[in-house]
Structures are given as C-alpha cells and as structure tokens.
Amino acid sequence: xxxxxxxxxxxxxxxxxxxxxxxxxxxxxxxxxxxxxxxxxxxxxxxxxxxxxxxxxxxxxxxxxxxxxxxxxxxxxxxxxxxxxxxxxxxxxxxxxxxxxxxxxxxxxxxxxxxxxxxxxxxxxxxxxxxxxxxxxxxxxxxxxxxxxxxxxxxxxxxxxxxxxxxxxxxxxxxxxxxxxxxxxxxxxxxxxxxxxxxxxxxxxxxxxxxxxxxxxxxxxxxxxxxxxxxxxxxxxxxxxxxxxxxxxxxxxxxxxxxxxxxxxxxxxxxxxxxxxxxxxx
Numbered sequence: 148x149x150x151x152x153x154x155x156x157x158x159x160x161x162x163x164x165x166x167x168x169x170x171x172x173x174x175x176x177x178x179x180x181x182x183x184x185x186x187x188x189x190x191x192x193x194x195x196x197x198x199x200x201x202x203x204x205x206x207x208x209x210x211x212x213x214x215x216x217x218x219x220x221x222x223x224x225x226x227x228x229x230x231x232x233x234x235x236x237x238x239x240x241x242x243x244x245x246x247x248x249x250x251x252x253x254x255x256x257x258x259x260x261x262x263x264x265x266x267x268x269x270x271x272x273x274x275x276x277x278x279x280x281x282x283x284x285x286x287x288x289x290x291x292x293x294x295x296x297x298x299x300x301x302x303x304x305x306x307x308x309x310x311x312x313x314x315x316x317x318x319x320x321x322x323x324x325x326x327x328x329x330x331x332x333x334x335x336x337x338x339x340x341x342x343x344x345x346x347x348x349x350x351x352x353x354x355x356x357x358x359x360x361x362x363x364x365x366x367x368x369x370x371x372x373x374x375x376x377x378x379x380x381x382x383x384x385x386x387x388x389x390x391x392x393x394x395x396x397x398x399x400x401x402x403x404x405x406x407x408x409x410x411x412x413x414x415x416x417x418x419x420x421x422x423x424x425x426x427x428x429x
Contacts, residue, residue, distance in 0.1 A: 151181035156348030159193030187346035195351040206235035254280030256289035279309040292316040305337035310389040326358040331366035
C-alpha cells in the first residue's frame with residue numbers, strides 16, 4: 148500500500164472550501180498512485196470553535212454530503228480517504244474521522260481522549276471500543292491528536308492486528324515534544340507503521356505546528372514535513388514488516404518481541420476507574 152499524508156491549512160467553519168481543498172489534494176495524491184490519503188483532524192470544519200452553538204452549526208450526521216462527494220470521487224478515481232469532521236449523533240457531538248472509499252464509509256473513529264481546548268471543549272467522549280478497519284487486506288488503526296499521548300490506544304489497536312496506525316491531528320505550539328517524538332515511539336513500541344497528518348496555518352490566534360511524519364515499525368522516519376508548510380508525504384507500507392513481531396538481531400543471543408513479551412498480569416492498575424469529572428459537554 149502506498150499512503151499519502153496531507154499537511155494543509157484549514158478554514159474555520161468553511162466546509163465548502165475545505166472540501167474543495169481536500170478533493171484537490173486527493174486527486175494530486177492519486178496521480179502519484181497513493182492508495183490511502185490521510186488528512187488532518189477536523190479537516191472539514193476547523194477546530195478553534197468558541198461555543199457549543201458555533202460547533203453544532205458545523206456538525207453533521209454520517210453519512211453526510213461531504214462523505215457522499217468523497218465516495219463518488221473514490222468510485223471514479225480509486226483509493227480511500229480519511230478526513231476529520233464533527234459528527235452529530237442523537238444530539239451529541241464527536242470529534243470524528245472517517246474512512247471513505249468507493250463503497251462509502253468503511254469505518255469511523257470518535258476521539259476518546261479530550262483536552263480542554265478548541266472544539267474538544269464542547270464534544271462528547273468517544274464511546275466505541277477500539278478496533279482496526281480493513282482496507283485491501285491491510286488493517287488500519289485510527290486515533291486522533293491527544294489520543295496519541297495515551298499509549299494504551301496504540302497498544303490495543305496493535306493487539307488486534309493493526310498494520311498501520313494513523314493519527315489525524317491539529318498540533319498547537321504546546322505539543323512540540325509530542326509532534327517530534329510520539330510517532331516513532333508508538334511505532335517502535337508496537338512494531339507497526341505509524342503516521343501523523345497534521346494541519347498548518349493560524350486559526351483564532353493559534354499557529355499550528357505541522358510536523359507530519361510517517362515511520363516504519365522500527366521507528367525509522369520514512370517521510371517528514373520540515374515544519375509548517377503545506378505538503379503531501381508519501382511512503383510504501385509493507386504489512387509483513389508490521390506483522391513480524393519476533394525481531395531476531397542475533398539468533399539465540401538477541402531476540403525481542405514487544406507483543407509476546409508483555410506482562411499483562413502486572414498491568415491491572417490501568418483498569419481502575421478513570422478520571423475526575425471534567426467541565427464541558429461530555
């Protein structure tokens with residue numbers, strides 16, 4: 148599989164312009180034979196919303212006009228697309244990303260961990276169990292931005308056979324350490340490919356970092372954006388590398404397996420009841 152990671156600016160609450168830009172970059176990536184094109188968090192809506200009412204005005208149930216448009220594009224040109232949006236479901240709002248292909252929506256992920264910033268102040272916590280989705284025999288695991296700071300997410304997806312972990316994100320200035328280090332770390336920890344699709348530009352005074360990257364299962368950076376320019380990154384994904392968890396450096400002397408060598412019987416604390424109450428519409 149050849150993947151394309153799109154790093155782009157996004158216009159707040161201007162879904163028509165954002166969708167047009169997504170289609171332009173989708174076609175550009177398809178011309179270079181990308182099978183899967185990944186866009187940033189909240190691609191269609193922007194992120195720096197100031198109120199629940201403002202956010203709700205941009206929320207849509209799934210499927211929506213944008214996913215229908217992307218489905219038609221995939222039917223005509225091929226490939227799959229992952230975009231971020233605000234999903235409305237039974238009166239609740241979710242920071243969501245969807246996989247769209249020639250047959251419509253393949254999968255959906257609702258952001259599970261919510262910082263008290265931007266649109267996430269007004270969203271509900273993701274309420275669905277983590278699981279990878281299959282595209283052309285590849286297993287794809289989705290998480291969004293702040294989720295990457297919780298290694299349990301990547302590990303659960305890897306335990307279910309994910310070959311590639313994808314992170315649509317909007318990294319603000321305070322996330323520079325995460326943007327630089329978390330993708331190779333998650334790749335190494337789980338022996339999987341890992342990629343971040345970050346946004347750039349300024350939205351209500353916040354300048355987003357960019358710094359998108361794609362790493363192989365050993366943490367090697369296959370492609371990386373230098374900073375906050377708009378760009379598209381490309382890489383080839385070999386699932387066999389991600390599925391070979393037993394790494395033999397010197398047979399009989401130096402062998403590791405970060406999946407088989409786990410000690411889950413010692414990890415019970417992470418199953419204890421979670422967090423104190425949080426503000427906002429959760």
